[in-house]
Amino acid sequence: NNVAVYYGQGDNQPRLKHFCEQTTSDIINIGFINQFPKHVGDFPGSNFANQCDGTFFPGTELLSGCHQIWQDIPSCKAAGKTVLLSIGGGSATTQSLPDDATGEWFADFLWYSFGPYNSAISSLGWTETMLGQLYPRPFLTSSVDGFDFDIEYNGGVGYAAMINRLREHYATSTEQTYYISGAPQCPIPDAQLSDAIAKSYFDFLWVQFYNTPGCSAADYVNGTGKFNFDEWVGVIEKSANPNTKLFIGLPASKAAANAGFYVTPDEVKPLVKTYMDKHPKHFGGVMLWEATAGDNNVIDGETYTEHIKDILYD
Numbered sequence: 308n309n310v311a312v313y314y315g316q317g318d319n320q321p322r323l324k325h326f327c328e329q330t331t332s333d334i335i336n337i338g339f340i341n342q343f344p345k346h347v348g349d350f351p352g353s354n355f356a357n358q359c360d361g362t363f364f365p366g367t368e369l370l371s372g373c374h375q376i377w378q379d380i381p382s383c384k385a386a387g388k389t390v391l392l393s394i395g396g397g398s399a400t401t402q403s404l405p406d407d408a409t410g411e412w413f414a415d416f417l418w419y420s421f422g423p424y425n426s427a428i429s430s431l432g433w434t435e436t437m438l439g440q441l442y443p444r445p446f447l448t449s450s451v452d453g454f455d456f457d458i459e460y461n462g463g464v465g466y467a468a469m470i471n472r473l474r475e476h477y478a479t480s481t482e483q484t485y486y487i488s489g490a491p492q493c494p495i496p497d498a499q500l501s502d503a504i505a506k507s508y509f510d511f512l513w514v515q516f517y518n519t520p521g522c523s524a525a526d527y528v529n530g531t532g533k534f535n536f537d538e539w540v541g542v543i544e545k546s547a548n549p550n551t552k553l554f555i556g557l558p559a560s561k562a563a564a565n566a567g568f569y570v571t572p573d574e575v576k577p578l579v580k581t582y583m584d585k586h587p588k589h590f591g592g593v594m595l596w597e598a599t600a601g602d603n604n605v606i607d608g609e610t611y612t613e614h615i616k617d618i619l620y621d
């Protein structure tokens with residue numbers, strides 16, 4: 308079982324290396340590509356809070372000075388962690404795909420800009436494809452192991468096509484496996500990703516069992532609503548990948564979610580044990596929002612993230 312954490316939006320967060328050096332997390336979602344292309348050829352935009360130097364590729368909102376992330380990704384990979392780049396994150400204004408063609412362009416952009424560094428077509432800073440299209444390399448020679456879809460608004464159109472296009476690129480790699488993950492809200496069907504989950508192949512789904520009353524982990528603890536992990540297993544079994552690993556998404560501190568959704572390690576232990584035992588095939592682990600909040604939430608001398616790791620491994 309794995310612990311997945313989001314990194315990139317933490318208050319006064321340390322550099323990524325700090326989390327690469329910890330054994331607690333197995334998957335790190337770097338967030339976010341928070342501005343989506345408006346049409347084919349349009350560049351997306353990014354935000355990693357305090358982590359970049361405020362420079363952008365000319366005429367874009369895409370950060371070009373994320374030196375620490377570029378330098379640190381290899382140390383996370385060397386530690387055996389899977390590093391994914393997360394798109395979305397929650398600002399409604401800039402997250403929608405007008406059509407499948409834009410979704411496919413977005414997939415090409417992410418693959419050539421953040422995927423494997425191909426020295427045959429890439430020089431420091433830019434990649435040029437046979438068709439003469441230039442793509443930037445925001446993390447330079449460093450690359451991610453796949454892409455996470457934290458789509459919180461305007462979902463539906465374009466995402467299945469985008470993911471299927473990413474899968475076409477993944478299939479060209481002889482070097483390594485690449486992954487697709489998603490972070491739906493807990494109500495079923497998820498307003499944004501249900502179409503993509505039905506039609507395209509996800510490796511991991513970390514359901515946000517927080518911020519939405521009625522199906523949250525807090526509901527399970529309080530005996531309210533209906534925590535719906537079982538139902539999510541049903542969604543997966545009817546999806547394009549019935550073997551998708553399902554994670555329980557949790558806030559890593561009180562302040563990391565809307566009021567009322569934080570659950571303590573002691574409260575969450577029976578929940579995790581129950582569903583880990585009930586669904587050995589599908590249970591993937593726990594996702595935490597987010598790394599820095601978990602690091603700063605120290606309870607009885609251990610961070611929240613360490614407590615979660617202990618619960619999964621004890």
Ligand SMILES: CNC(=O)NC(=N)Nc1ccccc1
Pocket residue numbers: 313396397457490515518563564565596
């Ligand atoms: C996986 N994505 C998130 O967990 N996003 C998220 N937690 N956004 C947020 C919503 C309300 C308060 C704080 C963060």
